[in-house]
Amino acid sequence: MKIATTRIATGFFAALLVSGAAWAAAHPAHAAPAHGEEVSMPNGVIGVSLQVGAERIGDPAVLYVAMVHPEGPAHRAGLSHGDEIATVDGTPVAGKTYEQVVRMIRGDAGTTVKLGVKGDAGTRDLAITRVASDSLPKGPMGSHGGAGK
Numbered sequence: 715m716k717i718a719t720t721r722i723a724t725g726f727f728a729a730l731l732v733s734g735a736a737w738a739a740a741h742p743a744h745a746a747p748a749h750g751e752e753v754s755m756p757n758g759v760i761g762v763s764l765q766v767g768a769e770r771i772g773d774p775a776v777l778y779v780a781m782v783h784p785e786g787p788a789h790r791a792g793l794s795h796g797d798e799i800a801t802v803d804g805t806p807v808a809g810k811t812y813e814q815v816v817r818m819i820r821g822d823a824g825t826t827v828k829l830g831v832k833g834d835a836g837t838r839d840l841a842i843t844r845v846a847s848d849s850l851p852k853g854p855m856g857s858h859g860g861a862g863k
Contacts, residue, residue, distance in 0.1 A: 757846050
């Protein structure tokens with residue numbers, strides 16, 4: 715299942731899962747903790763950017779893989795652009811916020827997260843071992859097509 719150009723994006727692309735601290739530093743409004751609470755995101759990532767989308771206005775939002783880092787563990791596990799994230803560690807993501815799902819996917823480097831995904835290859839479960847966010851190279855265009863640092 716590839717993201718069709720007719721889908722209406724109801725969310726935003728984020729590099730939280732790939733570059734973590736670098737993305738938060740560049741986007742301080744998104745890094746601010748809610749209600750004055752200090753929130754620390756784990757350093758372990760799988761190397762993806764996510765997008766919230768829907769077929770039509772009013773349809774339930776779905777969480778899609780927008781980009782997979784070519785050197786990240788998600789790519790090695792077979793996660794692809796357009797795959798729909800259905801579960802994280804057996805917990806359905808339907809009804810959860812984008813931020814809740816990001817916190818579910820991130821964790822300590824070296825630990826494993828299990829994703830239930832739907833895509834062109836059918837419905838499947840993937841076990842992906844997280845790596846430290848700073849271990850994924852940014853490249854000349856940055857990890858998500860922006861200027862590299």
